[in-house]
Amino acid sequence: MAQETKPDNSAKNQRDRAGETKTSGDQSNSSEDTKVTADIRRAIVKDSSLTMAAKNVKVITAGGIVPRRGPVNSAEEKTKIEQLAAAAANGAKIDNQLEIKESH
Numbered sequence: 001m002a003q004e005t006k007p008d009n010s011a012k013n014q015r016d017r018a019g020e021t022k023t024s025g026d027q028s029n030s031s032e033d034t035k036v037t038a039d040i041r042r043a044i045v046k047d048s049s050l051t052m053a054a055k056n057v058k059v060i061t062a063g064g065i066v067p068r069r070g071p072v073n074s075a076e077e078k079t080k081i082e083q084l085a086a087a088a089a090n091g092a093k094i095d096n097q098l099e100i101k102e103s104h
Helices: 010-017 031-046 075-088
Strands: 065-072 093-100
Touching: 031 065, 031 075, 065 075, 075 093
Parallel strands: 065 093
Antiparallel strands: none
C-alpha cells in the first residue's frame, strides 16, 4: 500500500498568522458590513453550479472592503464567485484573493 503524503500548508498558515491577510476574526460588526457579507454568502451558497469547495470560500467585510479567500476548483468558479460577489456587494470594494486548487 502506497503511503500518502499529506499536503504541506505551512506557508499559508504562516501567511494567515502574520496578520497581512484577513481572517474571520476581522469581520466587522457594522450593520452595513454584516449585510454585505450575508448577501454575498447567500448568493454563493444558492448557486447550484458551484462545488462545495467554492461554497466554502471565506467572505469577510470590513470597512466596505470584501476580501474573498480560499481555494476553488477552476478559473470558471473563480470568475463566477467574482460575478456573484460584485452583484451582491451593494457598492463594496471586492478584493479577489481566491486561489485555483492545484491538481495532483
